[in-house]
């Protein structure tokens with residue numbers, strides 16, 4: 001009999017994270033245990049300040065843990081970051097206003113060796129812009145785009161290095177509901193096509209249950225796992241419509257868990 005060993009995409013055990021503040025350390029996450037399977041879509045909700053962004057920052061190697069262990073694709077976050085296998089999409093699109101759409105998408109290349117790189121990647125960038133629905137806008141500047149279009153540029157930029165793990169921190173939080181719904185569907189289609197592991201923070205409960213195979217509910221003070229709502233069985237045959245009984249029930253469970261956070 002052969003044993004199959006699957007390395008978790010994300011594994012955190014007894015993870016403590018905090019920030020240095022005057023007079024000591026502000027403890028944000030405490031004793032957090034989390035395993036995310038390769039290719040999983042995990043959404044994260046929790047009260048403001050509970051440590052959702054902090055968790056993503058640890059995984060992206062932007063904040064070091066105080067204690068416990070954390071691995072991404074079986075390696076310390078710094079290793080995976082250096083290999084550019086993990087990408088981050090922030091809440092505000094963080095585009096450089098003096099660069100065009102094309103130049104913003106090419107930004108991750110700017111830290112690599114210069115030379116013919118932009119030309120070499122031109123086809124790739126065009127394909128990404130098509131994928132996120134920005135055909136014909138490559139030469140515009142961020143100030144000439146709508147909020148939804150700017151977020152698409154940020155997503156295209158994150159996808160340029162073909163990350164195996166995509167960390168998204170309230171990427172659609174500032175958008176109107178119709179644009180958000182459309183981008184949700186585009187993101188799901190992209191996830192199905194690429195098999196990327198996605199961790200997606202949101203304050204919208206419907207968005208959390210619609211996108212996530214599991215929904216992680218974090219409690220605050222200190223940040224810790226309150227509940228993991230599992231939607232995998234309901235979604236085995238594809239996306240559930242937003243009004244489907246499985247999602248309505250999951251929303252009630254997430255809401256009830258949030259009330260105790």
Ligand SMILES: Nc1ncnc2c1ncn2[C@@H]1O[C@H](COP(=O)(O)OP(=O)(O)OP(=O)(O)O)[C@@H](O)[C@H]1O
Nearest residue numbers: 019020021026028047048049050051052053054055
């Ligand atoms: N650089 C920092 N230095 C000190 N404290 C910080 C720092 N960054 C965040 N914090 C604090 O850590 C806690 C968790 O912050 P974090 O940004 O992870 O929360 P969050 O769950 O993402 O909240 P929100 O839903 O409002 O985005 C908060 O109390 C915040 O004030």
Ligand SMILES: [Mg+2]
Nearest residue numbers: 052053054169
């Ligand atoms: Mg946050």
